[in-house]
């Protein structure tokens with residue numbers, strides 16, 4: 080479910096708890112027998128947790144010019160860190176430490192786009208980054224050569240409709256525990 084898709088179809092991030100999604104303001108005056116034939120509820124294969132819904136509706140009284148509304152709602156689907164990789168390079172009397180962080184849907188291991196990742200850099204402070212279409216974002220810091228390493232720890236992942244399940248964090252190549260990675264001065 081991309082933002083482009085939502086905008087293209089004029090949808091919104093509606094949830095059942097928000098109340099009615101949209102209230103029709105008219106009815107079908109002509110006697111047609113297939114009302115509801117253009118309706119569907121489908122689970123999004125990207126996260127296996129978002130439901131897409133489409134149905135007919137009338138904004139005004141009319142003979143048969145019904146319109147279509149498309150929308151989605153999700154059930155607070157869990158997401159987690161699917162990989163962290165560390166990168167370092169020299170920069171004069173300083174060096175650059177970077178963590179590439181990938182966020183996945185727990186159910187499908189597919190990329191989460193637009194998630195805000197909060198990362199604590201031990202002894203330095205907190206930074207945030209937002210995941211791209213591959214589900215990856217980067218946090219980078221330049222430190223003096225007197226600092227031998229930088230420890231990056233993911234402290235939160237935030238995305239609309241999703242919850243952060245830190246217990247599911249993992250790293251397929253084993254250079255982190257899925258939550259913390261130590262990048263060493265090159």
Ligand SMILES: [Ca+2]
Pocket residue numbers: 162163164165250251252253254255
């Ligand atoms: Ca890794």
